[in-house]
Amino acid sequence: MKKNTVVIAGAGSTHTPGIIQSLIQKKDTLPLKKLILFDIDEDRLDRVKAVMTQFIKDNYDKELEVIATLDYAEAFTGVDFVFAQIRQGGLEMRRDDEKIPLKYGVIGQETCGPGGSISYGIRSIPGVIKIIEEAKKYSPDCWILNYSNPAAVVAEATRRKFNNERILNICDMPVAILLSYSKMLGLSDWTELDPEYFGLNHFGWFTALYDQTGKDRLPELREKIISTGMEACSDRHHKDKDWQKTWKQYAEIVKDYPEYLPNSYLQYYLYSSDVVKKMDLTHTRADMVIEGREKELKEEYNKFLADPDNYKSPVQEFTVFGDFIVDAAASIAYNKGYRYLVIVENNGAIPNLPADAMVEVPAYLRSWGPEPVARKPISSFYKGLIENQLSSEKLAVDAYFENSYDKALQAIAVNKTVSSTSIAKAILDDLIEANGEYWPKLEKKSY
Numbered sequence: 475m476k477k478n479t480v481v482i483a484g485a486g487s488t489h490t491p492g493i494i495q496s497l498i499q500k501k502d503t504l505p506l507k508k509l510i511l512f513d514i515d516e517d518r519l520d521r522v523k524a525v526m527t528q529f530i531k532d533n534y535d536k537e538l539e540v541i542a543t544l545d546y547a548e549a550f551t552g553v554d555f556v557f558a559q560i561r562q563g564g565l566e567m568r569r570d571d572e573k574i575p576l577k578y579g580v581i582g583q584e585t586c587g588p589g590g591s592i593s594y595g596i597r598s599i600p601g602v603i604k605i606i607e608e609a610k611k612y613s614p615d616c617w618i619l620n621y622s623n624p625a626a627v628v629a630e631a632t633r634r635k636f637n638n639e640r641i642l643n644i645c646d647m648p649v650a651i652l653l654s655y656s657k658m659l660g661l662s663d664w665t666e667l668d669p670e671y672f673g674l675n676h677f678g679w680f681t682a683l684y685d686q687t688g689k690d691r692l693p694e695l696r697e698k699i700i701s702t703g704m705e706a707c708s709d710r711h712h713k714d715k716d717w718q719k720t721w722k723q724y725a726e727i728v729k730d731y732p733e734y735l736p737n738s739y740l741q742y743y744l745y746s747s748d749v750v751k752k753m754d755l756t757h758t759r760a761d762m763v764i765e766g767r768e769k770e771l772k773e774e775y776n777k778f779l780a781d782p783d784n785y786k787s788p789v790q791e792f793t794v795f796g797d798f799i800v801d802a803a804a805s806i807a808y809n810k811g812y813r814y815l816v817i818v819e820n821n822g823a824i825p826n827l828p829a830d831a832m833v834e835v836p837a838y839l840r841s842w843g844p845e846p847v848a849r850k851p852i853s854s855f856y857k858g859l860i861e862n863q864l865s866s867e868k869l870a871v872d873a874y875f876e877n878s879y880d881k882a883l884q885a886i887a888v889n890k891t892v893s894s895t896s897i898a899k900a901i902l903d904d905l906i907e908a909n910g911e912y913w914p915k916l917e918k919k920s921y
Contacts (some may be wrong), residue, residue: 475505475808476505476807476808477505477506477507478504478505478506478507478554478555478803478807479506479507479508479509479510479552479553479554479555480497480504480506480508480509480510480553480554480555480556480557480803481509481510481511481512481549481550481553481555481556481557481609482494482509482510482511482512482557482559483512483513483549483556483557483558483559483560483605483609484512484513484558484559484560484561484622485511485512485513485519485522485523485542486513486515486517486518486519486521486522487518487522487559487561488763488767488768488770488771489559489621489795489796490511490522490526490559491522491525491526491529491771492795492796493557493559493795493796493799493800494509494526494529494530494796495529495789495796496796496797496799496800497509497796497800498529498530498533498534499797500797500800500801500804501534501535503800503801503804504800504803504804504807506534506538507537507538507539508538508539508540508541508553509530509538509539509540509541510540510541510542510543510548510549510553511523511540511541511542511543512542512543512544512546512549512550513544514544515564516544519542519544520542520775521771521772521774521775522542522771523542524775524778524779524782524785525771525774525775525778525787525788526787527540527787528785528786528787529787529789532787546608546612547612549608550608550609550611550612550613550616551612551613552612552613553609553612553613553616554613554616554617554807555616555617555618555619555803555806555807556605556606556609556613556616556617556618556619557619557621557799557803558602558605558606558618558619558620558621558622559621559622560598560601560602560605560622561598561622561623562594562597562598562600562601562912563597563909563912565760565763565764565768567594567597567908567909567912568584568594568759568760568763569758569760569761570589570593570905570908570909571584571589571590571593571594571760571905572584572589572590572758572759572760573589573755573758574588574589574593574901574904574905574908575587575588575589575891575901576750576753576755576758577755577904578897578900578901579747579750579897580746580750580891580892580893580897580901581742581746581749581750581753581891582750582753582755582758583742583759584623584624584759584760585623585624585625585676585739586676586739586742586743586891587742587889587891587892588886588889588891588892588898588901588902588905589901589905590623590624591624591626591627591866591867591870591885591889592627592866592870592873592882592885592886592889592905593905593908593909594623594624594627595624595626595627595628595631595867595870595871595874596627596870596873596874596882596909596913596914597909597912597913598622598623598624598627598628599627599628599631599871599874600874601622602620602622602628602631602632603631603632603635605618606618606632606635606636606641610636615640616640617640617641617642617803617806618640618641618642619642619644619799619802619803620632620641620642620643620644621644621645621646621795621799624675624676625643625644625645625675625676625817626674626675626676626677626817626832626867627867627870627871628643629643629675629817629832630832630867630868630871631871631874631875633819633830633832634871634875638818638819640843642802642806642816642817642839642843642844643675643816643817643832644798644799644802644814644816644817645675645676645817645834646794646795646798646799647676647737647738647739648669648671648678648737648815648834649664649794649797649798649815650794651680651737651738652664652667652669653794654704654705654721655667655683655691655695655735657705658695658698658699658704658705659685659691659694659695661685664794666685666686667683667684667685667691668683668684668685668813669682669683669684669815669836670682670683670684670836670849671815671834671835671836672823672824672833672834672835672849672852672856673737673833673834673835673856673860674831674832674833674834674860674863674864674867675817675832675834676737676739677737677739677740677743677834677859677860677863678736678737678834679734679735679736679737679856680692680734680735680736681734681849683695683735692734692735695735696728696732696735699724699725699728699735700725700728700729700732703721703722703725704721704722704724704725704728705721719752720738720741721738723738723741723745723749724736724738724741726741726745727740727741727744727745730744731744742891743859743863743890743891746890746891774787774788798814801814802814802816802839805839805840806839806840806841806843807841808841809840809841810839811838811839811840812838812839813836813837813838813839813847814836814837814839815834815835815836815837816834816835816837816839816844817832817833817834818832818833818835818837818844818846819831819832819833820832820833821846822848823835823846823847823848823849824849824851824852825848825849825850825851826851826852826857827852827857827860827861827864828864831860831864832867835847835849859890862888862889862890863889863890865888866885866886866888866889866890867885869881869882869884869885869888870882870885872885873885873916874914877914877915877916877917878916878917878919879902879916879917879918879919880918880919882902882916883895883898883899883902886898886901886902
């Protein structure tokens with residue numbers, strides 16, 4: 475079996491240890507000859523390298539070459555896969571994305587609403603484009619698997635810039651939800667469920683959940699959720715205190731809209747005002763991550779610095795974040811044709827949505843790319859919601875490529891989380907100031 479060279483772009487992330495552990499656990503699935511850790515932030519990169527070096531040495535073949543670098547040429551030369559998980563502006567800018575909309579009574583969330591979808595989206599596009607350009611420059615035949623958020627906006631931008639040639643945009647949230655489903659149904663693993671699903675990233679619905687006998691378990695699961703609530707999955711990232719609120723709200727969505735089972739992020743669009751009331755402007759999710767995963771990694775690094783010769787890397791808990799990207803890469807590398815929920819250009823997969831929409835649907839991952847599974851047309855309720863969100867996402871990408879203030883305003887004003895143009899303008903002006911040079915200079919069109 476051919477061994478692979480993988481580069482993790484954005485390796486200073488607190489998610490990287492989980493990806494590394496998944497690569498180690500699945501070394502027979504996706505064997506490595508070289509692992510490259512790349513970041514533009516030397517301090518963050520040094521932390522991850524220090525904390526994980528001993529763990530890699532103890533658990534992988536001695537022949538595995540591991541390097542950490544800040545240099546694009548060294549990082550992207552001769553690679554088979556790029557795992558991209560960058561966060562432009564870091565958690566400090568995430569704070570602004572969350573707190574600026576909340577100041578105006580609008581959803582403040584990492585990937586949803588004006589801050590998460592539009593602000594973060596416009597800010598992420600140039601960073602992801604840079605990674606892809608460097609990867610294609612030094613390794614033209616490599617595959618780029620992009621985890622960078624907001625995935626829907628990023629996927630639309632990469633479609634326009636690169637036609638998503640050997641680029642696959644993915645998200646672990648459907649897998650995290652499937653973990654919960656399998657747990658509630660008494661199954662041993664989420665892969666025992668074969669889902670039917672349609673929508674956009676963080677904006678979709680499960681329509682069927684077939685088990686290994688071919689039985690659709692969705693009706694059974696729906697009744698269980700309505701009667702006893704939604705159980706958190708076993709993944710550490712999705713079972714903390716803040717996510718418990720999400721799972722509680724999830725059951726309410728199912729009670730109100732029982733036809734299908736939703737992606738949990740739909741709470742921000744279907745119950746915007748209710749969710750805003752539960753949010754704390756002074757202490758958002760970004761603060762929790764800084765006080766949680768970020769703090770934990772810094773503490774581990776301090777342990778390493780105190781006694782490097784005797785330091786032992788912590789054993790990471792299971793994360794769907796790492797496992798999903800490794801499995802997806804293996805399916806492409808060895809033409810396994812695994813069926814996963816991924817983000818692809820529509821082209822008829824959902825017949826009554828635009829052909830150029832970047833939709834999240836089941837697809838078989840082959841060595842030449844994803845092969846989406848087509849479904850029947852969707853009904854008016856779902857079509858209306860999706861087209862509204864799709865318009866917001868496309869306008870955000872328009873704003874970036876056209877340097878357009880007008881398109882950015884339209885992207886926010888049409889978003890379902892925003893109630894009026896006056897609020898949209900106030901949020902946009904604050905976001906422009908907060909993003910500074912991360913955003914292109916937006917110009918108003920004169921008529």
